[in-house]
Amino acid sequence: GQQVMQIPQYQHVQEGEDFTTYCNSSTTLSNIQWYKQRPGGHPVFLIQLVKSGEVKKQKRLTFQFGEAKKNSSLHITATRTTDVGTYFCAQAGTALIFGKGTTLSVSS
C-alpha cells in the first residue's frame, strides 16, 4: 500500500542546533499533515500542507511541501529541550497514513 517514508529515524542535537526531518512518498500526495508526539503522550496536530511548493512557519518551525507533492520537510531552528519527541508526517486522506517518525532528543 501507499507509504510515506521518514528520515532520519533518530536525531540527537545539542540545544540551539537546527533539526530537519524529511518525509518522502513514491506517489503524489493530495495533502500532508505533521504531528508531534511527546514521550508517553499522544500525537498532536501541528500543520497541514496542501499546495505544491507550500511553505508554512510556526515560530521556530518551518514546514515545506515539495513542488511535485511527493515530499515534505519540517525544520526546527535553534532547538530547545521542549522540542523533544517524535515527529510524524502523515498522508491525510479519510484516515491518516503515518510515517515511522523521527525521534528528536536534545541535550542542554
Next chain:
Amino acid sequence: GAGVSQSPRYKVAKRGQDVALRCDPISGHVSLFWYQQALGQGPEFLTYFQNEAQLDKSGLPSDRFFAERPEGSVSTLKIQRTQQEDSAVYLCASSWDRGSGQPQHFGDGTRLSIL
C-alpha cells in the same frame, strides 16, 4: 470534556481473554478513528466511523477485532481471544467534519499488554 477521552489507560489481560477499550470523542465530532501503535512505530489505521456508520474497517487485523459506535458518539473497540501480538497502544482520534484531510485530535490511548 475538552479532549478525546480513552479508558482504561492501561489494560493487562491474559492470552485468550476478551478486552473492550472505550473512546469518548470531542463533543460534536462527526468522525472517529481507531489506530494501533506498536512500540517505536507510527500509528496504524484500524477503522473509521462517520457518526454511527462504520465506513472503513480495512485496517482491522483479523475478525477478532470489532468496533462499534452505536449512537454516533462513544465508541468501543473489542478484541476477542487476545494474542500476544495484540500488545500495543490503541489510540482513538476524532475530527469535526466528515471531509478528508481534517486535523485529528487524539486521546492518550490505552496501553494493552497481553501476557
